[in-house]
Amino acid sequence: MNEGFIPTQLAHHNTDRLKRYKELLDFYYGRHWEGYAKRGEKRLTFNYAKVVIDKATSYLMSGITFTVEAVEDSDEARARAQRAERALYQVYEDNNLEQLDLETEIDCAILGNACFKVIWDTETKGVRINAPDIQGIYTWWLGDDTSRVWRIASRYNLTSDEAEILYKVKPKGKTANVVELWTAHDFELWLDNAQVEKKPNPYGFIPFVIYPNLREPKKFWGISDLPQIMEPQQELNRAMSQLEDRNIDSVSKAEQRGDAYLRQAEIESASGAIQIPPNCGQQLYDVIDVTDSRAGLSEAKKRVLGLTLVYNPRHGEYGERLLLGAV
Secondary structure, three states: OOOOOOHHHHHHOOHHHHHHHHHHHHHHOOOOOOOOOOOOOOOOOOOHHHHHHHHHHHHHOOOOOOOOOOOOOOHHHHHHHHHHHHHHHHHHHHOOHHHHHHHHHHHHHHHOEEEEEEEEEOOOOEEEEEOOOHHHEEEEEEOOEEEEEEEEEEEEEEEHHHHHHHHOOOOOOOEEEEEEEEOOOEEEEEEOOEEEEEEEOOOOOOOEEEEEOOOOOOOOOOOOOOHHHHHHHHHHHHHHHOOOOOOOOOHHHHHHHHHHHHHHHHHHHHHOEEEEOOOOOOOOOOEEEEEEHHHOEEEEEEEEEEEEEEEEOOOOEEEEEEEEEOO
């Protein structure tokens, strides 16, 4: 079933999904601005997106318990259910699933998907559970039925020592690229694009559990929680970046701020808008003279096309903004 497979094929598999993962992770870690800042531009980042995801996930995962019900009303069935429940709790504690559950739920909220791998540890004679990075998981399903996953590849990196301990293979370099390829019937292990093991799947099923955050109809991969937070978060960053710095404690700083206001006035004048003290006699469509030598204006005639009363609660000041047009 895996004839012709080589790990290099994964570079062209699910590229859109992996690109989306990178964008979502960048935003989660506070990289909200695109491109480079212009000279003098302030870019503040208030990363409430990370706070919302972490807090909501922590609340969601608190106090998790599970119960095994007896399949029938008999002492033997109840005893069997109790043994199964104790075994589940033992697996939960041995694998520190309280922490692992939290980590995978955060992954799921950010990326839209998360994954568990459940295997039998032949050394400890117990169930071992870990959470592979979903960015290294690739799936294949049959036709348009996304519920029938027939192959999964898991790609990750190991140090040379780790590869030798786990797989008894010494890589040529300091690190090795590992790919596990699973179907219900076969298991293959690839190390640096070379197949080092192929054998029947000892479980008879693929030992991965991939689950979505929110299921999208007719699609396998889930939906992230971040997109509904991103636009308000970006707007907050822009608004906070435009707040004035009131820590002006010297003449030179005041002059610099005054020059900045003049430059802003020049920009606004060129775009047809100015701000003045409130004038109750000002009317729409009045023709006014605008004079500002530093802005290069001398009795320039403009028509008032719009009036807006502006209140600055931080300073307790009113102003009037005039939208200007040609006469």
